[in-house]
């Protein structure tokens with residue numbers, strides 16, 4: 001039985017990857033290693049937690065002896081590394097947390113794999129899940145990030161992810177480790193932690209709170225339904241060429257303000273409120289420091305070479321997402337209690 005270690009499997013994207021692998025591949029033993037930070041939540045996985053091919057391990061990638069021991073015990077065949085601090089705003093107020101988890105954590109994991117595999121890489125694979133933010137920002141509407149775009153990280157978050165990408169490639173080159181990397185655009189969908197744009201807006205609309213749009217709302221992001229990202233990860237894990245990088249995205253660009261207005265209108269319909277009700281909550285707030293203007297990803301390589309493509313149109317995905325949040329208000333209430341409130345009381349003055 002192949003043993004696969006998925007890190008960060010209790011998080012938003014990770015939990016969708018764990019679910020897909022546990023249900024699609026009963027012949028794999030899936031280990032989910034997660035530190036259960038504020039954004040990691042085992043409630044994301046209750047439907048599969050009793051599956052015989054699923055094991056949860058709580059632990060911190062920064063703890064090298066722990067990571068070494070886990071690897072030595074199981075000699076994993078594959079690693080899908082998603083564990084990361086992921087929120088740009090938090091990286092602005094606490095960059096070191098991002099250096100530790102994203103850089104030190106990744107190098108600890110690489111070392112553990114290297115020292116356990118000892119050059120015997122037959123059937124082995126180290127897959128690093130990364131972000132399009134490593135490429136910096138775009139200004140010209142005709143430009144897209146491709147796999148050969150030079151790295152230009154501009155936030156502490158993207159600098160930490162760029163650094164971890166470089167380490168993964170360096171281990172591929174220096175120790176000939178079997179590595180593959182993907183860089184994906186903005187995800188959305190069920191279980192998204194409500195500090196990110198879409199779930200935050202859903203949460204605030206439900207609670208009649210202001211909808212904080214940074215700057216003028218002119219920044220552009222490319223959005224992909226999280227389950228399509230999980231499908232892409234499955235595709236790259238099984239068909240991706242070692243040493244390669246694949247960009248993943250939806251060819252689905254939205255200006256923040258247009259997206260928030262669309263979401264307001266979907267919410268009004270779902271909640272039976274008059275059209276325009278939620279839009280009144282839109283509040284322009286101080287811009288994010290160093291806010292990247294536009295991300296746009298060229299996903300042609302994964303589409304043409306590996307045959308992956310998104311399964312959903314954005315409007316459909318957004319409606320599914322809203323439906324999920326409306327059906328899971330308990331999940332939302334749980335993740336927005338306690339420290340969440342404290343974070344939002346101080347975050348605007350910290351930015």
Ligand SMILES: Cc1cn([C@H]2C[C@H](O)[C@@H](COP(=O)(O)OP(=O)(O)O[C@H]3O[C@H](CO)[C@@H](O)[C@H](O)[C@H]3O)O2)c(=O)[nH]c1=O
Pocket residue numbers: 086087088089130131132133184185186187195196197198200212213214215217219220221256288295
């Ligand atoms: C939370 C929040 C965000 N924004 C803006 C900032 C961005 O232009 C856009 C999306 O913000 P966020 O949801 O924080 O996502 P963004 O900074 O683009 O980064 C996301 O997408 C990246 C991929 O591009 C991932 O690597 C990151 O982990 C993920 O957080 O919305 C607002 O205008 N108001 C808000 O309250």
